[in-house]
Amino acid sequence: xxxxxxxxxxxxxxxxxxxxxxxxxxxxxxxxxxxxxxxxxxxxxxxxxxxxxxxxxxxxxxxxxxxxxxxxxxxxxxxxxxxxxxxxxxxxxxxxxxxxxxxxxxxxxxxxxxxxxxxxxxxxxxxxxxxxxxxxxxxxxxxxxxxxxxxxxxxxxxxxxxxxxxxxxxxxxxxxxxxxxxxxxxxxxxxxxxxxxxxxxxxxxxxxxxxxxxxxxxxxxxxxxxxxxxxxxxxxxxxxxxxxxxxxxxxxxxxxxxxxxxxxxxxxxxxxxxx
Amino acid sequence: xxxxxxxxxxxxxxxxxxxxxxxxxxxxxxxxxxxxxxxxxxxxxxxxxxxxxxxxxxxxxxxxxxxxxxxxxxxxxxxxxxxxxxxxxxxxxxxxxxxxxxxxxxxxxxxxxxxxxxxxxxxxxxxxxxxxxx
Amino acid sequence: xxxxxxxxxxxxxxxxxxxxxxxxxxxxxxxxxxxxxxxxxxxxxxxxxxxxxxxxxxxxxxxxxxxxxxxxxxxxxxxxxxxxxxxxxxxxxxxxxxxxxxxxxxxxxxxxxxxxxxxxxxxxxxxxxxxxxxxxxxxxxxxxxxxxxxxxxxxxxxxxxxxxxxxxxxxxxxxxxxxxxxxxxxxxxxxxxxxxxxxxxxxxxxxxxxxxxxxxxxxxxxxxx
Numbered sequence: 001x002x003x004x005x006x007x008x009x010x011x012x013x014x015x016x017x018x019x020x021x022x023x024x025x026x027x028x029x030x031x032x033x034x035x036x037x038x039x040x041x042x043x044x045x046x047x048x049x050x051x052x053x054x055x056x057x058x059x060x061x062x063x064x065x066x067x068x069x070x071x072x073x074x075x076x077x078x079x080x081x082x083x084x085x086x087x088x089x090x091x092x093x094x095x096x097x098x099x100x101x102x103x104x105x106x107x108x109x110x111x112x113x114x115x116x117x118x119x120x121x122x123x124x125x126x127x128x129x130x131x132x133x134x135x136x137x138x139x140x141x142x143x144x145x146x147x148x149x150x151x152x153x154x155x156x157x158x159x160x161x162x163x164x165x166x167x168x169x170x171x172x173x174x175x176x177x178x179x180x181x182x183x184x185x186x187x188x189x190x191x192x193x194x195x196x197x198x199x200x201x202x203x204x205x206x207x208x209x210x211x212x213x214x215x216x217x218x219x220x221x222x223x224x225x226x227x228x229x230x231x232x233x234x235x236x237x238x239x240x241x242x243x244x245x246x247x248x249x250x251x252x253x254x255x256x257x258x259x260x261x262x263x264x265x266x267x268x269x270x271x272x273x274x275x
Numbered sequence: 276x277x278x279x280x281x282x283x284x285x286x287x288x289x290x291x292x293x294x295x296x297x298x299x300x301x302x303x304x305x306x307x308x309x310x311x312x313x314x315x316x317x318x319x320x321x322x323x324x325x326x327x328x329x330x331x332x333x334x335x336x337x338x339x340x341x342x343x344x345x346x347x348x349x350x351x352x353x354x355x356x357x358x359x360x361x362x363x364x365x366x367x368x369x370x371x372x373x374x375x376x377x378x379x380x381x382x383x384x385x386x387x388x389x390x391x392x393x394x395x396x397x398x399x400x401x402x403x404x405x406x407x408x409x
Numbered sequence: 410x411x412x413x414x415x416x417x418x419x420x421x422x423x424x425x426x427x428x429x430x431x432x433x434x435x436x437x438x439x440x441x442x443x444x445x446x447x448x449x450x451x452x453x454x455x456x457x458x459x460x461x462x463x464x465x466x467x468x469x470x471x472x473x474x475x476x477x478x479x480x481x482x483x484x485x486x487x488x489x490x491x492x493x494x495x496x497x498x499x500x501x502x503x504x505x506x507x508x509x510x511x512x513x514x515x516x517x518x519x520x521x522x523x524x525x526x527x528x529x530x531x532x533x534x535x536x537x538x539x540x541x542x543x544x545x546x547x548x549x550x551x552x553x554x555x556x557x558x559x560x561x562x563x564x565x566x567x568x569x570x571x572x573x574x575x576x577x578x579x580x581x582x583x584x585x586x587x588x589x590x591x592x593x594x595x596x597x598x599x600x601x602x603x604x605x606x607x608x609x610x611x612x613x614x615x616x617x618x619x620x621x622x623x624x625x626x627x628x629x630x631x632x633x634x
Contacts (some may be wrong), residue, residue: 035529061532070531074526078548085546088534134535228359230331230377247330247364247375250276267308267401 003027003038003194009187011046011137014164016181016202019191026071028191029140032172033068034061045214067131067139067169071146073123075115076172081126082111088133101129102195104166105159121152125159129159132167139164141173145180150220154239157184178259183238216263217242223255235262277333277374279304279326280408286318293318295405297326300370305346306403315338317407327404333366334397337386345397353390358383367396371373411601415589416608422497422585423565428505430512430561433505438516439542444579450551457510464507464570471503472574494579503575504565511560519553520546552627559620563613 003024009015017025032043034050037058043051050059076084081234085098102108105125115123124144132141133167141160145153161184164171174180180203181188190198190205198205203216219237231246244262254260281299288294288311295318304326305353312318334345351367351374363383365376374396388394441453459467473479478488485491485498493499525545529543547554569587574602576583578592586609593602 035532035535061529062535062537065535068530068534070526070530072524072526074524074530076527076530076545076549078545087531087536090535114393130530130534227361229357229364245329245331247377249375263404265402265404267307 001194002271003031005191005194005196007189007196009170009172011170013088013187014161014173016173016175016185016188017191018175018178018181018188020176023191024194025176025191026142026266028125029068029137029142029172032064032138033140034059034064065134065136065138067128067134067136068143069124069127069131069144071140071142071144073115073127075126075130077115080112080114081118082109084115084126085130085133088130090134093134097133098136101132104163105129119152120148121156122150124156128160128163132163135167137168139169139171139172141171143174143176145175150222150236153180160184169250171272179218179220179237215266215269216261216262218259221254221258221260224251224254224256233260235260237262276382277328277330278406279323279369279372279374281326283318283320283322283324285328286320288312292305294400297405298323299326300372302349304349304398304403305400306405307400308405316406323408325406325408327406328398328402330364330377331376332398332402333374333378335376335382335386335392336395336397337380337388339395343397346400347396347398347403348367349396349398351386351394353394355393356383356388356390363388365394368393369396384389411604412580412589415584415586415605418497418583419566419585419587422500422504423562425501426508426565427512427558427562429501429505431558434509434512434516434557434561437509438513438520439546441513441517442520456513459507460510464568465574467507468503468509468571468574471571475499475502475575494575495579495583497576500572500576500583503571504568507568507571508561508564511564512557515553515557515560516550519550519557519621522553523549529535552624555620555623555627560614565618566609566613574633 001022001024005024005028016047017028027036029040031041031051033047038051038053039051041051042053043049045064048059049057050064051057051152076087079087080137082102085101086095089095089098098239102111105128107122107125110122110126111120116128118126123142128141128144144160145156148156160173163169164184173180173185186201188199188202189196217237219235219242221233222236222241223234225232225234231244231248231251233244233251235242235244242262279299280305281297283295284298284303285296286293291309291311291314293308293311295308297304297306306326308318310318317324339348349369351369353365354368354373355366357364357366358380360380361380362377363380365378365383365388367374376396437452437456441449442455472494475482475485477483477492477494482493485493491498493502527545527549528541531545532538536544567587569591572583572585573588573591576585576588578584578588584592586605590602590605590609593599593605
């Protein structure tokens with residue numbers, strides 16, 4: 001497969017690269033970070049040229065200052081949590097960033113433990129904290145939530161959003177999870193077979209099939225109950241479960257875990273102030 | 276979900292609300308949307324579009340007389356009835372298209388709905404959505 | 410009474426060989442594990458040859474090469490003032506070559522079993538290849554390091570053919586335990602041969618046993634996460 005991409009990202013954007021597995025999303029992150037060399041290419045970040053194959057410019061991985069969170073976390077097993085973070089410090093960099101990150105990512109209690117003692121979600125938080133030690137402006141996340149359960153995923157999405165705002169990051173997330181894309185990113189590129197097929201903000205990309213709906217959310221099916229004549233489908237939207245009536249025709253191809261768009265006309269919902 | 280194919284025949288706009296009339300099998304179905312021809316590309320007369328509404332929003336009536344505020348009145352023929360304890364599902368033919376209504380079992384019994392008879396399907400225009408062709 | 414000198418010589422040879430092997434084996438293993446060089450396989454074969462070649466073949470070629478009449482031997486003779494044939498330094502060089510696969514192969518497989526993302530993560534954090542090797546790779550392959558070091562050590566203790574070809578049987582210079590046993594048997598001193606052999610057997614058994622025990626512990630630690 002050929003990977004052929006041309007895109008620009010604005011500063012402080014939260015961008016998702018969305019697409020089926022094997023479409024070239026991870027490779028894109030690897031090329032940006034310098035871990036993989038493209039045949040030809042040009043990368044410019046903040047007026048600094050990282051790659052220009054024509055002029056034979058190729059900044060080494062070490063010099064492209066960015067944060068990268070790997071799918072398998074890649075924590076160093078021989079070091080404690082705090083040591084993993086300290087290892088990332090640059091020469092002469094002040095150490096107070098370590099404590100600040102441990103605090104932000106809620107890792108203070110765990111800082112003396114080795115990575116093997118942590119749960120998936122905790123490891124992920126350490127990986128994010130470690131990626132931020134050098135205070136990069138660009139953060140790359142390679143499917144950071146794929147191996148976590150729903151609850152942990154939601155919590156980590158909040159952590160990442162918090163870090164994105166707090167440290168004024170430009171973040172690029174690789175994902176094939178619609179609800180995740182919806183929740184965290186403000187811009188997305190759909191990559192299929194090595195090319196960008198769609199780009200824009202997530203709502204306009206996902207909801208093009210229902211143009212006049214103003215009341216719509218993306219969620220994940222957690223339960224489907226057959227109630228004779230109709231089905232009751234429980235959908236997790238954000239932190240809430242919504243129950244939706246569906247017919248046997250609507251339910252075809254859906255199962256627990258399916259990502260769905262929940263849409264209604266804007267005329268039904270009732271608004272009431274919460275005291 | 277009931278999905279019927281049609282063509283936009285008229286658009287009336289006030290503020291950011293539009294009342295869109297769609298021709299489906301020579302009948303008009305109207306839809307109220309929070310969009311205007313200025314804000315949305317799909318709102319153009321002559322545009323092919325899908326009319327979408329939920330089965331549970333379809334009201335049924337027989338020998339309908341007098342005045343009623345519901346704009347969309349579709350004359351159908353009952354094809355099939357499925358009865359549950361609480362709900363009933365009525366499948367109907369609308370000029371060759373299929374419309375399904377889910378109403379309570381009580382209501383279906385009171386209307387004494389039987390197969391092959393004429394029936395009117397009513398849908399409020401606030402419950403009708405518009406979607407482009409797939 | 411048996412002479413303890415061969416034991417001293419054997420341990421000195423094994424220790425010197427292991428230290429030198431570690432110093433040259435680590436870079437070779439690193440290169441073999443990560444290089445994309447096309448003729449890498451040739452180097453791999455060279456490193457592994459001592460595993461399959463009869464020690465006498467290796468010893469014969471080394472004997473020729475070490476001879477002061479040939480380039481290598483001449484070089485050592487003239488510039489380093491060292492004779493390699495029938496001397497201790499010659500034994501060390503021969504042992505290093507002979508035990509090379511026992512150091513390189515465990516280290517190479519140790520490098521290969523570490524996830525690539527560990528190295529990549531370190532590079533992305535701005536760390537050099539050397540710092541990554543010292544702080545990330547080596548500390549996370551302790552089992553392989555131990556295996557490489559101990560196997561090289563034990564293998565050097567146990568070598569016979571190469572030592573006999575290169576070193577001969579010179580007391581206090583090249584007469585290591587394995588040669589001493591051979592010598593005693595030739596002179597029909599079965600009792601002395603028995604003592605030498607028994608001690609050598611016990612020594613190597615204990616060394617290998619401790620490696621396996623320690624490696625099982627490493628394995629348990631690694632598999633508990």
